[in-house]
Amino acid sequence: MIVEVLKKVYRVSKALWVKSPATHDIRSHLMHDTPRFRGEHTIDYETCIGCDACNKICPTHAITMKHLPFKKQNIVPEVNLSVCIFCGLCEDVCPTKPEKSIILSGGRYDMISGGWHQDQQDFWVHVDIPQSYIDERLEAEEATRVKKEMMAKKKEAQLHNEKEDKA
Ligand code: SF4
Numbered sequence: 001m002i003v004e005v006l007k008k009v010y011r012v013s014k015a016l017w018v019k020s021p022a023t024h025d026i027r028s029h030l031m032h033d034t035p036r037f038r039g040e041h042t043i044d045y046e047t048c049i050g051c052d053a054c055n056k057i058c059p060t061h062a063i064t065m066k067h068l069p070f071k072k073q074n075i076v077p078e079v080n081l082s083v084c085i086f087c088g089l090c091e092d093v094c095p096t097k098p099e100k101s102i103i104l105s106g107g108r109y110d111m112i113s114g115g116w117h118q119d120q121q122d123f124w125v126h127v128d129i130p131q132s133y134i135d136e137r138l139e140a141e142e143a144t145r146v147k148k149e150m151m152a153k154k155k156e157a158q159l160h161n162e163k164e165d166k167a
Pocket residue numbers: 057058059060061062063079083084085086087088089090091104
């Protein structure tokens with residue numbers, strides 16, 4: 001009996017004198033480093049094929065497709081984190097292999113710590129494509145177009161010659 005009372009006194013004294021936080025600062029937790037954590041999106045514009053599947057499946061219309069000047073893969077997703085519910089469907093549906101072009105990976109604790117959300121633009125995951133990359137793609141497309149044109153002309157000339165030989 002006395003032992004039980006002493007245990008209770010010890011527990012109450014400990015609760016009174018040993019301060020422990022009611023909540024923990026989650027920014028110090030490492031859960032955002034785990035592969036299954038669903039945080040801010042990482043978008044790989046180089047592997048994205050612009051299929052629009054992520055945009056179509058998004059239940060909250062958090063995705064907007066950004067138009068690019070080159071024809072192949074002429075759209076790429078951008079995400080509004082203020083309406084995203086981090087369901088991960090966009091990542092699940094992305095068909096690119098071996099890596100998905102849209103991945104919910106990074107932790108973004110500043111979203112809940114307050115302060116920065118004054119500017120709506122801060123909620124967006126924008127895809128920043130360097131002008132040099134755009135120029136490179138446009139040049140490659142132009143080279144392919146010229147090559148195709150030359151091949152078509154060559155084929156046309158060949159057919160013309162064949163017809164003349166037969167005549
Ligand atoms: S995680 Fe879900 S809600 Fe957020 S952008 Fe992807 S599909 Fe939309």
